[in-house]
Amino acid sequence: MYTIFSEEGRVAIVLSLEEGRNPSPKPSLDSLLALTGDDLDQVNQAILRRMESRVDLIPKLAGHIIAGGGKRIRPMLTLAATKLCGYAGQRHILLAACVEFIHTATLLHDDVVDESDLRRGNATANVLWGNEASVLVGDFLISRAFQIMVEDGSLEILRILANASAVIAEGEVLQLLTANDTATSEDTYMEVITAKTAALFSAACRIGAVVADRPKAEAEALDSFGRNLGIAFQLVDDALDYSARQATLGKSIGDDFKEGKITLPVVLAYRRGDATERAFWERTLARLEQVPEDLATALSLMERHGTLRDTIERARHYGAIARDALAFFPPGPVADALSETIDFCIHRAY
Amino acid sequence: MYTIFSEEGRVAIVLSLEEGRNPSPKPSLDSLLALTGDDLDQVNQAILRRMESRVDLIPKLAGHIIAGGGKRIRPMLTLAATKLCGYAGQRHILLAACVEFIHTATLLHDDVVDESDLRRGNATANVLWGNEASVLVGDFLISRAFQIMVEDGSLEILRILANASAVIAEGEVLQLLTANDTATSEDTYMEVITAKTAALFSAACRIGAVVADRPKAEAEALDSFGRNLGIAFQLVDDALDYSARQATLGKSIGDDFKEGKITLPVVLAYRRGDATERAFWERTLARLEQVPEDLATALSLMERHGTLRDTIERARHYGAIARDALAFFPPGPVADALSETIDFCIHRAY
Numbered sequence A, B: 001m002y003t004i005f006s007e008e009g010r011v012a013i014v015l016s017l018e019e020g021r022n023p024s025p026k027p028s029l030d031s032l033l034a035l036t037g038d039d040l041d042q043v044n045q046a047i048l049r050r051m052e053s054r055v056d057l058i059p060k061l062a063g064h065i066i067a068g069g070g071k072r073i074r075p076m077l078t079l080a081a082t083k084l085c086g087y088a089g090q091r092h093i094l095l096a097a098c099v100e101f102i103h104t105a106t107l108l109h110d111d112v113v114d115e116s117d118l119r120r121g122n123a124t125a126n127v128l129w130g131n132e133a134s135v136l137v138g139d140f141l142i143s144r145a146f147q148i149m150v151e152d153g154s155l156e157i158l159r160i161l162a163n164a165s166a167v168i169a170e171g172e173v174l175q176l177l178t179a180n181d182t183a184t185s186e187d188t189y190m191e192v193i194t195a196k197t198a199a200l201f202s203a204a205c206r207i208g209a210v211v212a213d214r215p216k217a218e219a220e221a222l223d224s225f226g227r228n229l230g231i232a233f234q235l236v237d238d239a240l241d242y243s244a245r246q247a248t249l250g251k252s253i254g255d256d257f258k259e260g261k262i263t264l265p266v267v268l269a270y271r272r273g274d275a276t277e278r279a280f281w282e283r284t285l286a287r288l289e290q291v292p293e294d295l296a297t298a299l300s301l302m303e304r305h306g307t308l309r310d311t312i313e314r315a316r317h318y319g320a321i322a323r324d325a326l327a328f329f330p331p332g333p334v335a336d337a338l339s340e341t342i343d344f345c346i347h348r349a350y
Helices: A030-050 A057-066 A073-084 A091-114 A125-152 A155-178 A186-211 A216-240 A244-249 A255-259 A264-272 A275-286 A294-305 A307-326 A333-347 B030-050 B057-066 B073-084 B091-114 B125-152 B155-178 B186-211 B216-240 B244-249 B255-259 B264-272 B275-286 B294-304 B307-326 B333-347
Strands: A002-006 A009-014 B002-006 B009-014
Touching (some): A030 A057, A030 A091, A057 A091, A057 A125, A057 B155, A091 A125, A091 A155, A125 B091, A125 B125, A155 B057, A155 B125, A186 A216, A216 A264, A216 A307, A255 A294, A264 A275, A264 A294, A264 A307, A307 A333, B030 B057, B030 B091, B030 B333, B057 B091, B057 B125, B073 B091, B073 B216, B073 B333, B091 B125, B091 B186, B186 B264, B216 B333, B264 B275, B264 B294, B275 B294, B294 B307, B307 B333
Antiparallel strands (some): A002 A009, B002 B009
């Protein structure tokens, strides 16, 4: 782990996620993409086709965010999960598109909630077309996802994704309530990310077993894989918001800090800090009274208490559970690619 | 029709909706309520039960708007439609709750979009808890509606309400695009209200036939009844926004005018006006450059061209179609109550 300084002071800690591990090829999504790429092309075409509307602004705005450089990790998980279950039909294409529509709707509503200006280096839809349009196009996409599921005809898949959708909304509300609350517990933080992020990861994976008509135990194994992967993914995301690696993502560093969002690196730093440090977190995150040097101070406190390192440690724990869930399935290239996806989510430095 | 003057000048036109008709008892929702009241109590209980969440803010915020004095006209339509179809089971209770959840979600998102401060005389949820919470609780309610529909288990009902939900979002986006556009045509206005309002009225009615397992022709008759009733309802709503009767609703007069919303009374006044009048509408509604006297001027222009009267005339036309759709069903107290609902929607002066 090393630290970058700018003229303003320390601005970022570079997390070395490989610390203490043997050097190995950097894990990536390449294997997953190689296995699902043909299907993913079809998913992308389905997305373009199904976001059409006689109201031009809808595909324009939705297309802006959908084409905005996302990794499509959630629909790829659906595609890989169906492959892992030996499915040979075509239903997974549209269902993977549904998963991406639900994800996109939450991004659109998140950007309104966060008043974000940038997502992956691009201006957000709410900046370009206003909050109103972002809210309504999000509503359209979620409704369109349900239309497609109805067309698919599986009540079980409708149940899984309707549940995920309700849980995501609950998680987002809970996150809103914890914002600026430095006393937020690690338990509550875990509840937030399990709901807002992991619920869709688990649903995306679980429907793979349902489409393939596999036994309940396989559906549950995929659910567990997805849920634990999603938790690990979000933990690392929250650590990266304080890491220099973010800069290459087009995201500015310290977005969560500026908003007073309470993520695990902060939860731990607050708990482990002394009275002076807690006063610092309360001023900067609860009262949002910030001066430019505060981010550097925040980073040094996180470094002092090892909270970024430990956030990644927590992610490793969930990654390990995800890997064991996967062990339920026979080994092979799909299981390997999903296993590498866990490593990627934990070690990502893109 | 007569006009009310205040110190600022003319402030409202009192629409006499009975003009040219024989005096008769004022139509109300009383008969509909008498027929569906017991069921509606159960619907209200189901709403309270089903909006529960481990995140307290969700039932609190949702409860604020759901308890905020709405007439429950949409769920009452579902209840009456099932009764008209001779249904004797219990499924209609939760389905009527779904309809109200979808409606409530659109209200929550509308208030964010319109930046409204008041709804039915109460502070809106976005003022009390912020736009963010309103967006997210709206998302929760729509997801919860789909969860309940999945539990009910009818793919046909899921299809009807998923379609309605997508069409509503399209209509809201289209309305956003017509805001401040004085050149909006009557056709486009009709497209907006058919989508944003009539789609849910028609779906609420149609599902009555589906629950009762009645033939397609009855589903279509109820769909037509609901759609035309919804159009009439919205036309009158848009006229009432320029009418003194609104004051008793806790709504201020001229909200649409202040926002530059282009409704039929304006569409017609713009088309029928001369160059000076069009310049007035462009200044006040397109550029939103308004002084306090402008609302009075707007009202006098609408009066000169009879645009409120003609908006109500258009509503009567759709009301007549709704009545003929209803004629498909055997006469009786339910058909009578639904027929009176048409009259109520056109003549309402509450």
